[in-house]
Amino acid sequence: MSHPLTIATWNVNGIRARLDRVLDWLSRTQVDVLCLQETKTPDDKFPTEDFEAIDYSVAAHGQKSYNGVAIIARHDLEEVTVRIDDEDDDQARLIAATVLGVRVFSAYFPNGQSVGSDKYAYKLRWMARLRDRLEREVASGREVALLGDFNVAPEPRDTHDPDQWEGGILCSDQEREALARLRELGLHDALRAVRPDDVVYTWWDYRLLGFPKNRGLRIDHAYLTSSLVERLVSVEVDREARKGQQPSDHAPLVVALR
Numbered sequence: 001m002s003h004p005l006t007i008a009t010w011n012v013n014g015i016r017a018r019l020d021r022v023l024d025w026l027s028r029t030q031v032d033v034l035c036l037q038e039t040k041t042p043d044d045k046f047p048t049e050d051f052e053a054i055d056y057s058v059a060a061h062g063q064k065s066y067n068g069v070a071i072i073a074r075h076d077l078e079e080v081t082v083r084i085d086d087e088d089d090d091q092a093r094l095i096a097a098t099v100l101g102v103r104v105f106s107a108y109f110p111n112g113q114s115v116g117s118d119k120y121a122y123k124l125r126w127m128a129r130l131r132d133r134l135e136r137e138v139a140s141g142r143e144v145a146l147l148g149d150f151n152v153a154p155e156p157r158d159t160h161d162p163d164q165w166e167g168g169i170l171c172s173d174q175e176r177e178a179l180a181r182l183r184e185l186g187l188h189d190a191l192r193a194v195r196p197d198d199v200v201y202t203w204w205d206y207r208l209l210g211f212p213k214n215r216g217l218r219i220d221h222a223y224l225t226s227s228l229v230e231r232l233v234s235v236e237v238d239r240e241a242r243k244g245q246q247p248s249d250h251a252p253l254v255v256a257l258r
Contacts, residue, residue, distance in 0.1 A: 004233050004256040005100065006031040009147035009220055010241075011108070011203075011250035015039040015070070018248055019047055025241055027054060031254060032074050033099050035106030035147040039068030046070065061095040069095045069106045069148070079103075084129045094130070102228065103137055107148035115172050123151070127178040131185065138185045138225060146187060146223040149203075149250065152179045154189065157199060158218035170219060187223040190255050191235040202237055203250045210249075211242055222255045231257040 008031045012018040015036065026034065039046065039062050046060040051072050061082040062068035069092060071077060077097040084094050093108045107130065112123035137144050152175045156162035165171045183189065191200060201216025210216065222235065233256040242251040 004258060005033075005102075005231075006254060006256050007033040007035070007102075007104065007145055007147060007222065008252045008254040009035040009037070009106065009149070009222060010252040011037040011149040011220060011248060013038050013040075013248040013250065015041055015047065015068070016045070017246070019050060021241070021244075021247070023050060023054060025238075025252065026051075026056065026072070029238075029254070030074070033104055034072040034252075035104065036070040036072065037068070037106065037108035037149045039070050040065055041068060059095060059097050061092045063090070063092045067092045067108055069093060069108050071095055071097045071099075071104060071106050073097070073099050075099050084126070084133050087129065089126075093126070102143045102145055105134075105144070105146045105148070107146060107150070109149060109151040111151050112169050112175065114169055115167070115174075120169070120172075124174055124178055127175075127182070131178075131181055134182065134187070135185055138187070142225075143228050144187070144225045145228060145255075146182070147221070147253070147255075149219060150179065150221045151219055152176060153217050153219055154179055154221075158201075160201065160215045160217070165217070170217065182223060186225055188226065188229045190222040190224050190229065190232060191218075191253070193224075193229050194232050194235050200237055202253055204242065206249050220250055220253050222253060224255070228257060233258055 048058045059077045059080045060070040079098040096105045110123035113119040159165040202220035204211040204216040238252045
């Protein structure tokens with residue numbers, strides 16, 4: 001049996017602040033592809049050499065202090081592109097690369113701040129633009145993997161306290177409908193494909209003992225085209241990576257494919 005192809009996503013909340021953690025994690029897990037979000041650094045300050053020193057290739061798209069995405073891989077990164085489209089948008093939120101024939105996207109969806117705000121409207125527009133982009137990719141017949149911090153909890157069970165979260169930001173009907181429109185393209189929620197009934201979180205607030213009390217949300221996702229879903233072996237959240245001193249508030253989500 002061949003070695004599975006592992007693709008992970010992790011919002012690191014600052015790559016320079018979390019560099020040692022990420023390098024240690026890669027050395028331990030040996031994942032094939034790691035999609036990063038919230039790297040918070042311009043491209044010329046991204047620690048590319050540190051990843052190359054452990055035999056990973058790097059494609060990064062960042063900006064100072066905010067946002068930022070990257071794809072780190074043990075294989076060649078081909079056809080690297082950044083941004084969704086030609087719209088004038090200075091937020092570094094999407095990067096794509098082809099790895100072993102799979103078109104991999106690392107996406108950092110806007111948070112939206114509050115329902116009805118200007119940032120919320122931007123979030124919905126951004127998700128619609130992403131759908132248009134992915135529609136072309138899927139229509140071409142390519143195997144597509146969209147991973148990242150989607151900043152949407154798809155269902156009430158994806159929040160630790162639906163009474164607190166329902167209807168608010170990350171859990172509003174419009175955000176969930178926009179996410180459903182991505183799935184309508186033929187993309188499948190990898191975790192639900194193999195663990196349809198499990199309660200799983202990927203983010204926990206730093207405040208109020210969010211992680212020890214497991215007061216979390218499932219907002220980090222891997223969406224795969226059907227041919228990749230057929231190859232799914234497992235989907236796991238590495239909670240150990242959320243522990244210890246100065247962790248990110250997100251844990252890595254790891255997808256294994258035959």
